[in-house]
Amino acid sequence: MSGGPIEVVERDFGELALNMGPQHPSTHGVLRLVLHLSGETVIKAIPVIGYLHRGVEKLSEHLAYDQLAPVYERDDYLAPTANSNAYVLAVERLGAIDVPRRAKWLRAFVSEWQRVASHLVWLGTLGLDLGGALGGGTTLYMYCFREREKILDFLEELTGTRYHTNFNLIGGARYDLDKTSAAKSDALAASVEAALPELWAMSGSNPIFQERTRNVGVISKDLAQGVGITGPTLRASGIAYDVRKAAPYDAYGELNFDIVTRTAGDAEARFQVRMDELAVSLKLVKQIVAGLPSGPIFTRKPLKNPKATKLPKGEIYAAVESPRGELGFHIVSDGTAKPYRLKINAPSFKNLQIVPHILPGGLVADVVAILGSLDPVLGDVDR
Amino acid sequence: MSALLTGWTGAVVFSVAVLAVAMTCVAYMTWLERKIAARMQNRIGPYEVGFPHGWLQPIADVTKLLIKEDITPRAADSLLFNLGPILVVVPALVGFAFIPVGRGLAIVDHAYSFLFFTAFASLTLLGVFAAGWSSNNKYALLSALRMVAMAASYEVPMILSLLIPALLSGSFQLTAVVEAQRGLWFIAYPVVGQVAFGVFLLCALAEGNKSPLDILDAESELVAAYNVEYSRIKFALFYAGEYAHTLAICSLAATVFLGGYLGPAFLPGVVWLMLKCVILFVLILWIRWSLMRMRIDQAIRINWMFLLPAALANLLIAASWVVRK
Numbered sequence: 187m188s189g190g191p192i193e194v195v196e197r198d199f200g201e202l203a204l205n206m207g208p209q210h211p212s213t214h215g216v217l218r219l220v221l222h223l224s225g226e227t228v229i230k231a232i233p234v235i236g237y238l239h240r241g242v243e244k245l246s247e248h249l250a251y252d253q254l255a256p257v258y259e260r261d262d263y264l265a266p267t268a269n270s271n272a273y274v275l276a277v278e279r280l281g282a283i284d285v286p287r288r289a290k291w292l293r294a295f296v297s298e299w300q301r302v303a304s305h306l307v308w309l310g311t312l313g314l315d316l317g318g319a320l321g322g323g324t325t326l327y328m329y330c331f332r333e334r335e336k337i338l339d340f341l342e343e344l345t346g347t348r349y350h351t352n353f354n355l356i357g358g359a360r361y362d363l364d365k366t367s368a369a370k371s372d373a374l375a376a377s378v379e380a381a382l383p384e385l386w387a388m389s390g391s392n393p394i395f396q397e398r399t400r401n402v403g404v405i406s407k408d409l410a411q412g413v414g415i416t417g418p419t420l421r422a423s424g425i426a427y428d429v430r431k432a433a434p435y436d437a438y439g440e441l442n443f444d445i446v447t448r449t450a451g452d453a454e455a456r457f458q459v460r461m462d463e464l465a466v467s468l469k470l471v472k473q474i475v476a477g478l479p480s481g482p483i484f485t486r487k488p489l490k491n492p493k494a495t496k497l498p499k500g501e502i503y504a505a506v507e508s509p510r511g512e513l514g515f516h517i518v519s520d521g522t523a524k525p526y527r528l529k530i531n532a533p534s535f536k537n538l539q540i541v542p543h544i545l546p547g548g549l550v551a552d553v554v555a556i557l558g559s560l561d562p563v564l565g566d567v568d569r
Numbered sequence: 570m571s572a573l574l575t576g577w578t579g580a581v582v583f584s585v586a587v588l589a590v591a592m593t594c595v596a597y598m599t600w601l602e603r604k605i606a607a608r609m610q611n612r613i614g615p616y617e618v619g620f621p622h623g624w625l626q627p628i629a630d631v632t633k634l635l636i637k638e639d640i641t642p643r644a645a646d647s648l649l650f651n652l653g654p655i656l657v658v659v660p661a662l663v664g665f666a667f668i669p670v671g672r673g674l675a676i677v678d679h680a681y682s683f684l685f686f687t688a689f690a691s692l693t694l695l696g697v698f699a700a701g702w703s704s705n706n707k708y709a710l711l712s713a714l715r716m717v718a719m720a721a722s723y724e725v726p727m728i729l730s731l732l733i734p735a736l737l738s739g740s741f742q743l744t745a746v747v748e749a750q751r752g753l754w755f756i757a758y759p760v761v762g763q764v765a766f767g768v769f770l771l772c773a774l775a776e777g778n779k780s781p782l783d784i785l786d787a788e789s790e791l792v793a794a795y796n797v798e799y800s801r802i803k804f805a806l807f808y809a810g811e812y813a814h815t816l817a818i819c820s821l822a823a824t825v826f827l828g829g830y831l832g833p834a835f836l837p838g839v840v841w842l843m844l845k846c847v848i849l850f851v852l853i854l855w856i857r858w859s860l861m862r863m864r865i866d867q868a869i870r871i872n873w874m875f876l877l878p879a880a881l882a883n884l885l886i887a888a889s890w891v892v893r894k
Contacts, residue, residue, distance in 0.1 A: 204707050212789040226711065226865065317861040318789045321780025325858050328610035394781050394861045550711065550790050551864040 201229070204550075208237045212315045212554040215564030219541070221553065228553060231545035233538055238568040246528040251277055252356060252492040254525075258515075259350040261530065262566035264304040267296050268508035269530075270354040275435055276504035276515040277356050281497045287437075289359040289483040294437040295371075295474045296344075296353045297506070298467045299337055302378060304509035305464050306334040308561045309385060312457070315558035316398050326388040333378050333385075340374050343367065356495065358484030368475045375468045382464060390457060399453035403544045403556035406451060413540050416533045417511020418463060419560055421447045422455035429507035436506075440477075443470055453559035460561070493523040503531075510534050510561055534566035583676050584666065591665050594843075595812040596627035598850060605851060606858045631805060639801040642705065649703035653795075654803045656696025657810035660689040664817040669744040671830055671838045683741040686821060687731060690776070693814050694720045697785065700807070701795035712794035715865055716785050719775055722872040723782075727772035729880035733765035733887050734825035747829035754828040761890070764883045766826045768876050770853075773818045775868065778811065779853055781860040784868050819849040 202223040207213035216237035222230035242261060246254055258273050259266035271293055278285055310330030317323020338348040345351040345361045353360055363371070389395050405415070410423040420427055428445045430438040446462040448455035489495065499521040505514035511533030520526040537560050545553055600615060604622070607614030619625025641647050666676040667686040679685060694716060701713025735741055737758065738749030756762045775782035786794035796807045823829060823845035830838030863871070 202707060202710075204711075210792060226714075313861070315789050317780060318783065318787055320786075320788065321783060321857055321862055322860040323780075323789070323862070324606070325610050328612065332611050388859070389861075392861060394863055397867055398861060398864060549864060549866065551787065551862075554789050 206553070207234075211319065212557065214311065214557060214562055217538070217557070217562065217564055217567070219545075219553065219557075221545070221550070223550065226549045226551075228545050228548055228550065231542050231553070233541045235535075235538065235564070235567050238564045240569065242569045243528055243530060246525050248524065250493040250523045251495045251497060251525070252489060255354055255356070256350065256352045258530070259352060260565065261532070261569050262508055262510065262513065262534065262563050263349075264307050264563050265297075265300045265509045266350045267293070267300050267353050268506055268513055270352070271297055271436070272504055272506040272508075272513050272515045274354045274356050275506065276502050276517050277497065279504055280500055280502040280517060280519060281356075281495070283357045284485060285357055285436075286482050286485055287479045288362075288481045290436040291474055291478050292359040292361075292363060292483060293354055294441065295363065295471060295478075296341070296351060296359075297436075298470045298474070299341060299371075300351075301467045301509045302464055302471075303334045303337045303341075305460050305467075306330040306337075308460060308509075308558075309389065310334075312555075312558035312561075313389060315554040316395065322388065326385070329381070329385060329388060333381050336374055336377065340367075340370060343370070355484060357486040358482075360484075362483050363475075363478065368478070371471060371475050375472050379465070379468050382461075386461065390454075390461060396454060398551075398555055399457055399559065402453045402548065402552050403559060404450070404452045405540060405544060409540070409543060410451070413536075413543065415511070415537045415540050417507070417509070417537065418446075418459040419456055419537050419540070420511065421445065422459045423451040424449040427512075429505050429512050433505065435504070437474065441470060441473060443473075453555050456559040456561075496521065496523050505531065508533055508566075510563065510566065511537065513566075530569055532566045532569060534562040534564070538562050538567055580676060587665050587670075587676060588662065591662060591813065591816065592809070594816055594846075595809055596631070598812045598816060599630070599808070600624065600627050601847075601850070602854055605854050609855075609858050634801055634805040634808075637801045639803070640798070642798050644705040645798060646703035646705065649699045650798075651803070653696050653700030653703060654799070654806035654810065656699055657693050658696075658806050658813060660692035660696070661810050661813035661817050663689045665820070667743055668817075668820045668824055668842075669747055669829060670842060672748070673744050674830075674838075675744055678742065678744050681741045682743045683731070683735055683746065683825070686743065686817075687728060690814065690817055690821070691720070691724060693810060694776070696810070697795050700799070704795070704798040706798050708791045708793075708797050709795050712785050712791050712797075716795070718865065718869060719782075719784055722869050723772045723775040723876075726768050726872065726876040726880040727776065729877070729884050730765040730768040730772065731821075731825065732884055733761060736884070736887050736891050737761075739891075743824055743829075746825055747831060750828040750831060754826065754831075756826040761883055761887045762826065764879060765887075766822070768880045768883070769822060769826070771876060773815075773822065774853065774856065775872075777815045777818055777853070779815070779857040781856070781863050782868055783857075783862055784865050787862055789862075815850065815853065816846065819846040819853070822849055 204221040204223055206221055207218040208216035218234040220232040221228050255270040255273055258269035261269045310327035313323040313326030341351055342348045344367055345353055405423045407423050410420050426445045426447045431445055443466055446459050448459050497519040499519055501518050503514055503516045505512050513533050514531035516529040517525050518527040604614040615623030615626035618629045641650055664686050667682040669675040697716050698713050701709040734746050734755045737755055738746040740746055756766045778785050823842055827845045830842045832841030
């Protein structure tokens with residue numbers, strides 16, 4: 187919905203235009219929704235984005251390839267490594283740069299841990315949307331953050347940073363996993379797994395939660411494909427598309443896991459897909475620790491000058507499965523040390539396109555439930 | 570003591586005492602709620618302001634609110650806007666005048682004190698509506714509209730469930746209702762008592778804006794709902810009004826279902842009443858901090874399809890039982 191000012195004035199008597207956001211507790215950052223209401227029923231919803239635009243794609247044209255990976259970790263700030271992972275994949279494929287096998291497994295390892303952390307934030311904020319800050323929502327939120335805190339502590343121990351780990355290097359990984367950390371990872375996976383039933387009891391098994399999410403914001407298979415949504419949101423509509431399986435990257439071709447799908451396409455199905463993905467990811471990290479190949483994690487010559495890396499002329503697209511779906515980087519190289527043009531194919535942006543299609547007909551309370559179930563990250567939408 | 574409590578001076582002294590105790594309770598209910606919520610959520614809660622366990626926190630909160638800027642939006646209806654918080658607080662506090670704290674000991678021991686109490690408790694909703702309407706804010710307006718729908722629904726089963734104690738005791742006088750429970754508390758009457766108490770508790774959650782029925786100030790949808798435009802002392806009054814209302818409802822439930830001031834003689838009646846209030850308050854908190862919020866249509870459907878028939882059937886059963894006896 188670009189071009190021209192957004193109409194927020196009611197045209198007809200009896201129609202209330204409600205401006206929801208960019209400052210609103212349930213718009214997951216700075217999303218702005220212009221809702222046209224009849225009573226409490228939404229008859230039209232216009233998402234307005236761009237409040238968190240930081241010009242990352244333009245910035246890319248002014249930095250060297252080796253300087254860029256940390257920049258992208260600020261895009262989707264709930265799963266930072268997924269961004270840099272997609273970027274380094276694209277650069278490695280265009281430049282035909284070798285990546286040691288151990289590094290590939292370690293990338294998948296950190297990605298999966300961050301997927302768990304990201305899904306925990308999603309569940310907590312969905313709780314806030316459905317239960318409110320003065321109710322059971324906060325309790326669920328705190329339980330989720332209790333688990334996430336352990337994961338961030340572990341990542342801090344592994345990489346020195348809780349969040350923007352800067353783990354992915356072009357041609358390898360930055361940090362290695364030693365025996366103690368591996369044991370800690372296993373213990374952590376077990377403890378998060380043990381907390382899952384409690385999280386289910388607070389959310390999916392609760393009748394009120396089920397009532398609030400069942401048959402709410404239904405995305406049919408056709409609509410999902412037509413709009414081009416991705417990730418767990420797509421898989422909840424019955425389409426088994428997961429980049430980890432469809433175009434395996436890093437270690438995923440060698441790992442053994444299932445794609446989680448549901449067919450209902452409503453908010454509850456999206457909830458269930460993400461909850462099951464939590465369990466799948468926890469199994470994956472255990473699997474990676476058990477089968478981690480030995481060897482170096484970085485084989486390129488150490489760089490003195492970051493501008494020394496030059497890519498051949500050409501174009502490349504590489505994608506990973508971020509917690510929100512297919513996250514791709516399209517790089518156009520003109521043979522210099524900087525990208526000529528770089529475009530990020532962001533999953534949250536694609537998923538947000540569905541909003542005008544599924545909000546009308548629901549109540550105001552459904553708006554927050556649907557938004558929560560889509561799990562948009564505005565840093566990823568606006569970039 | 571009884572000499573002190575007769576005549577105008579007595580009424581004033583008694584009122585001031587009850588008001589002081591009630592307002593202190595209200596202040597410390599916020600502290601208790603924050604502490605209990607924190608314990609449920611793997612947190613500590615207020616800790617820094619006052620040793621031990623942040624016991625000065627409510628005073629710090631009030632002080633902070635008092636030194637904030639007082640804003641009346643230009644587009645608001647300023648008379649109603651400023652009247653709103655008062656309309657919320659005053660009726661809730663007036664309710665305490667009818668609560669008996671000992672045998673025949675209430676500020677107003679009227680023959681219809683039960684009815685007066687429920688009437689005043691419902692008046693707070695008028696303040697909520699005034700605030701939501703006069704703020705001239707769309708979120709506040711939606712909240713006010715929701716309030717009308719919710720009040721029109723939940724008042725009915727609430728009153729019906731409150732008729733049970735009146736029926737069983739044969740009186741609308743709260744002191745008489747308590748005295749009638751000397752043998753057996755009304756909540757212990759098989760089926761009738763428990764159904765009435767359950768229906769009342771759910772309605773109290775709805776009237777007191779507590780999750781899962783906090784439809785009016787669903788802050789994840791309506792930001793801060795009817796008090797979104799309020800600041801400083803007016804906001805504090807809404808806050809106090811909400812807790813005073815909860816305390817009033819708790820004390821009413823304790824009085825009509827849990828035997829009020831009755832209890833073993835080693836503690837005075839007032840203490841028993843307060844203990845029962847605290848237990849009810851903690852029960853409400855337990856529900857509030859563990860459940861998600863219902864959607865407004867679901868909340869209203871539950872009322873008309875489930876609460877109201879249950880309350881009606883319950884009333885019929887109780888009435889026929891009383892008549893047969």
